Amino acid sequence: MKKSVIKVPFGPAFTLYEGEFYAVARHRVMLFFYFGLVCMILFTSLGRRRELAEPELILGIAALEVLAGLWVLVLCKYAAVLYAGWHGRDPYVHLGWVLVATVTAAVGTAEVLDPFLLGAPRSSLAQFALKLVFYLTITELLTSIMMQYTLGYILADLRKQKAAKANRLARGRQPDAAG
């Protein structure tokens, strides 16, 4: 059975069996988490750039920045799978490093898009580094806390559903099964 390992920042490593990676990513608890995270980023952007443009424009740019981070996240996942395939091992994803890449991409995009589209002043290298540290710390902490508190529940939920599905299939194969 195919499996992959996810190492949570400051936390344990979870082993996911085939198909579970995507199932975890689509789980209702994770959807709440994405929604909360995106809302937080959007509202922070709105508060920061209120005087520069209309809220719709600011939110649109913030959405692009979040999207840039998400693309990097997906790329990192594919890179981990490819790397594991070349070396004949199970994929091992250290979520901490993936988040470093993701947040760097999002903050970097903001540094390009904000001055270009909103006319915001360009940050110095030190300011960029400070912003990066701020968003990285918050994202790593939030992700770690959220994953440690909920991933056990999510996996139990998924495996319970899997077992129920397998049972239904097994019952369906029985010659005397109703329906």
Next chain:
Amino acid sequence: MRPAATASAAPTALAARAPGLAGARPIAVFNLLSLGRLYLQPGEVVPMLTHRHMLSLYLILFFALVALDFNGASPGLPVELRGTIYIFAMGTALCLLGLSLSAALTLAERRKGRVALHLSPVLMLATLGSVLVGESCFRLLLPVEDPSALRLFLIVAFHYIVAEFAAAAVAHGLLPTILAELRGQPITQLSETDPALWAPDPDPGLADLPPEELGFLIVGDRSIPLPGLLHLQAEGNYVHLWAQDRHELLPGPLADLVRQMPTDSGRLVHRSHWVATAAIRRWHSDGREITLQLSNDQSVPVAVTRRREVRDWLLKLDIPRMTGPR
């Protein structure tokens, strides 16, 4: 019941499960201003400081600090820059705290024994480092309004008092839960973090117990050591518990408590009575009635429906039998 009150019985169980915790293990004892003592063992500092409960606390504390920013100059800075300064300051405090705790544990390891120190100087060091880093960062980004030594002293004093209160709250409220999880022991109070409580007991009677009989009966927030347990008797929604050193009335039902017992530690001989194997001294058979005599001089009736299986069990255990009227 607290393990501290039953140090003779409770420790044996878990020390046998985790022999590494026994006696000669180096321990650092940190005395708190709140009159508590925190006992740490090597390898526990980093897992404790990066536990998910602690991470949640850092995040809440961080948001609170950014929201309640008292620095008059800070509103001129965007939230990302202000926040990063607090991240640096909190990071410095945590690093200094972790390093100090680790240094004390290293010293304990070198001495192969206990090292005791007060947590307050460690907190003072962490606060001082944190304030210095925070102030330096602010000075790099913004002109200082009042760069006097008195201002710095007052800031350090304020943060030190906050740190003492926070440390007391965390030590008494959060650390027992975290250490219980890390050590796998039912620690509910700060005083129960002392590994000596869980060290082997010299009592040969308890030490001879097989491993499956060692452990705790968990009832609500109480943990009762299984060794020394004699008899459980249901009474309505409550259960009477008799052990070698106590009698307690616990919330039931009896079935929930019996479910926690290791298989060979005893038997439900009646709908309302569970007896420990080690507690039965002799049994008495008078016609259809079987009565068990326990080591605390209690007599326990055996249910008629369970008579056959209990008789076989008693014969298998080779427990002395008395026949005829008592």
